[in-house]
Amino acid sequence: MSLKNKLIKVVVVEPLGEINLGSIARLCMNFGVNELRLVSPRCNHTSTEAKKMAAHGKMFLENAPIFPNLLEAIKDCSRVIATCGRIDHGEIPLHSSENALKWFLSSPSNNPIAIIFGREDRGLSNLELQMAQKVITLSTSKIYPSLNLSHAAAIILHQLMEYAEMPHSSYQEKISNPAYPKEFNDFIEDAKELLLEIGFLHKHTAQARMTKIKKLLHKAEVSSEEISLIRGIVRQMRWFSKTKKN
Amino acid sequence: MSLKNKLIKVVVVEPLGEINLGSIARLCMNFGVNELRLVSPRCNHTSTEAKKMAAHGKMFLENAPIFPNLLEAIKDCSRVIATCGRIDHGEIPLHSSENALKWFLSSPSNNPIAIIFGREDRGLSNLELQMAQKVITLSTSKIYPSLNLSHAAAIILHQLMEYAEMPHSSYQEKISNPAYPKEFNDFIEDAKELLLEIGFLHKHTAQARMTKIKKLLHKAEVSSEEISLIRGIVRQMRWFSKTKKN
Numbered sequence: 003m004s005l006k007n008k009l010i011k012v013v014v015v016e017p018l019g020e021i022n023l024g025s026i027a028r029l030c031m032n033f034g035v036n037e038l039r040l041v042s043p044r045c046n047h048t049s050t051e052a053k054k055m056a057a058h059g060k061m062f063l064e065n066a067p068i069f070p071n072l073l074e075a076i077k078d079c080s081r082v083i084a085t086c087g088r089i090d091h092g093e094i095p096l097h098s099s100e101n102a103l104k105w106f107l108s109s110p111s112n113n114p115i116a117i118i119f120g121r122e123d124r125g126l127s128n129l130e131l132q133m134a135q136k137v138i139t140l141s142t143s144k145i146y147p148s149l150n151l152s153h154a155a156a157i158i159l160h161q162l163m164e165y166a167e168m169p170h171s172s173y174q175e176k177i178s179n180p181a182y183p184k185e186f187n188d189f190i191e192d193a194k195e196l197l198l199e200i201g202f203l204h205k206h207t208a209q210a211r212m213t214k215i216k217k218l219l220h221k222a223e224v225s226s227e228e229i230s231l232i233r234g235i236v237r238q239m240r241w242f243s244k245t246k247k248n
Numbered sequence: 249m250s251l252k253n254k255l256i257k258v259v260v261v262e263p264l265g266e267i268n269l270g271s272i273a274r275l276c277m278n279f280g281v282n283e284l285r286l287v288s289p290r291c292n293h294t295s296t297e298a299k300k301m302a303a304h305g306k307m308f309l310e311n312a313p314i315f316p317n318l319l320e321a322i323k324d325c326s327r328v329i330a331t332c333g334r335i336d337h338g339e340i341p342l343h344s345s346e347n348a349l350k351w352f353l354s355s356p357s358n359n360p361i362a363i364i365f366g367r368e369d370r371g372l373s374n375l376e377l378q379m380a381q382k383v384i385t386l387s388t389s390k391i392y393p394s395l396n397l398s399h400a401a402a403i404i405l406h407q408l409m410e411y412a413e414m415p416h417s418s419y420q421e422k423i424s425n426p427a428y429p430k431e432f433n434d435f436i437e438d439a440k441e442l443l444l445e446i447g448f449l450h451k452h453t454a455q456a457r458m459t460k461i462k463k464l465l466h467k468a469e470v471s472s473e474e475i476s477l478i479r480g481i482v483r484q485m486r487w488f489s490k491t492k493k494n
Contacts, residue, residue, distance in 0.1 A: 005389075021267065028396060034389040058392050141409045143251075143280040146304050149402075150274060156399035157406045163387045 005034040005166045007111035012155070013075050013118045015041040015126060022122060023047050024055025024063065025152035031059030033159035038062040039075045039116075072118065072130050077184040079116040081109045084134035085154055087125050087147065093213050094131050095221065099158065102136040103165050117158060122151050129209075132216045133183050135223070181229040189233045190216060196240045251280040251412045253357035258401070259321050259364045261287040261372060268368060269293050270301025270309065271398035277305030279405035282360075284308040285321045318364065318376050323430040325362040327355045330380035331400060333371050333393065339459055340377050341467065345404065348382040349411050363404060368397050375455075378462045379429045381469070427475040435479045436462060442486045 012035050017023050023045065030038050040047060053060040069075035076082050083102055086094070109115050118134060120126035131137050140157055142149060149157075181189075194212055197203040203211055222228075258281050263269050269291065276284050286293060299306045315321035322328050329348050332340070355361050364380060366372035377383050386403055388395060395403075427435075440458055443449040449457055468474075 025396060029399065031392040032388050032395055140406060141413055142278050146277040149278055150271060153275060153399065153402035156402045160386060160403045167387055
């Protein structure tokens with residue numbers, strides 16, 4: 003494996019700090035990232051301070067596409083990893099970064115793949131974490147686990163490079179065609195509507211129950227074909243339930 | 249292994265940037281470091297900016313002891329690792345960070361051990377690198393390998409925590425009592441004087457030849473006892489050569 007043929011997108015959601023963003027742009031250059039993508043930045047990503055911190059990576063700031071929400075930023079990406087520093091991630095399973103990053107790198111070349119970093123002040127929401135197929139967290143001291151955003155990015159991008167340079171990857175690819183996050187999300191929306199319609203879900207409990215369903219599907223490493231299949235079932239059921247009412 | 253009983257000293261040589269120093273102080277808190285030590289800082293390490301970046305790690309800045317040179321800063325440390333970002337490290341062998349850090353962690357508890365980081369603008373000199381028993385470098389893109397100082401620190405301290413948390417270390421300790429850097433250095437000075445005195449070395453070639461000797465000794469993972477032994481030989485020879493002259 004090598005990072006050369008990988009189209010790695012680093013996605014930062016609502017960044018607050020120009021120093022952090024500039025530092026991440028430098029890291030993109032240090033570790034062969036393909037593109038920096040920003041979701042609704044809360045600072046000026048092309049400020050003098052940001053560019054100074056970016057050093058030779060400032061073109062990542064200048065060329066960064068901006069997206070209105072996370073799903074738009076990752077919709078062309080076949081494999082997506084999110085990073086989580088919070089402890090209250092609920093039922094979302096955390097993967098070891100080794101397994102998750104090797105899975106990430108075993109993606110076919112020329113498919114865009116993304117790593118998502120959250121806000122400095124409150125990370126990624128559980129709904130955002132669930133848009134990724136795998137969520138990772140980093141080992142830190144329990145006394146003060148809160149890493150600076152760009153330090154978390156440095157650690158993960160360096161790990162990615164180390165795994166990419168390993169002569170023989172021990173990672174055995176289990177699935178050939180995992181579902182895209184956008185497909186996955188569209189299916190979940192369809193399924194939720196259905197489950198509300200049929201009274202399996204109530205508005206106030208919907209999110210908690212859908213979290214369990216997402217967890218199950220991610221654990222299964224659900225493929226595009228499987229998503230199509232169960233989405234077909236859901237659609238059929240929605241059609242059926244509507245016809246029945248009339 | 250655990251980091252709990254390890255007295256890890258992070259040594260920064262002549263730091264220039266307050267943002268970098270503050271960031272490193274935060275990392276010390278994130279990763280259970282025991283003390284931050286500074287060698288002749290070129291900035292104000294307790295400035296408002298440094299403390300702001302340090303967040304909950306600011307006591308590392310406030311309590312940082314200052315040393316006039318690197319050897320003073322590491323003289324109580326039994327195992328010392330230096331980090332090298334430069335390509336022109338000459339004959340100094342580079343270790344994989346995995347091997348070096350596992351060796352580092354297998355040090356007996358309650359012995360101070362140190363990781364050295366160099367200047368932002370020109371790293372550590374070859375002479376400084378040779379004060380450490382092992383030198384490591386990090387994988388980066390060949391196009392732009394220069395990492396920000398605090399990012400290098402983040403990557404290495406995180407690796408250290410990961411290896412410390414591994415349930416069973418596969419590292420087999422080969423030596424029980426490696427020579428302290430100060431002992432090693434004193435011996436090298438003695439030996440150089442001798443070799444100059446006996447005409448084996450000339451002033452203009454002394455450094456290059458001593459580098460080869462240091463390399464040999466580090467490769468052998470020389471112990472305190474061995475250093476005492478060969479230092480005894482050197483002293484004896486110096487006494488002999490002086491007596492002969494008179």
